[in-house]
Amino acid sequence: xxxxxxxxxxxxxxxxxxxxxxxxxxxxxxxxxxxxxxxxxxxxxxxxxxxxxxxxxxxxxxxxxxxxx
Numbered sequence: 777x778x779x780x781x782x783x784x785x786x787x788x789x790x791x792x793x794x795x796x797x798x799x800x801x802x803x804x805x806x807x808x809x810x811x812x813x814x815x816x817x818x819x820x821x822x823x824x825x826x827x828x829x830x831x832x833x834x835x836x837x838x839x840x841x842x843x844x845x
Contacts, residue, residue, distance in 0.1 A: 786797055813819070824830065 786794060789797065
């Protein structure tokens, strides 16, 4: 069966069945995908809490902006 035949058959379905077909295809694609996040595994997350250099640059920029206005 080729895609054009499948599309013709899908277009002939009632609207509710077309939505069901979409759901089934999406679910099948998700089952075939490797999970992006694996349970029980640790993932590093960057946080700006120790980005003192960036904070200094931002503070200088804000101070310079205040001086101009």
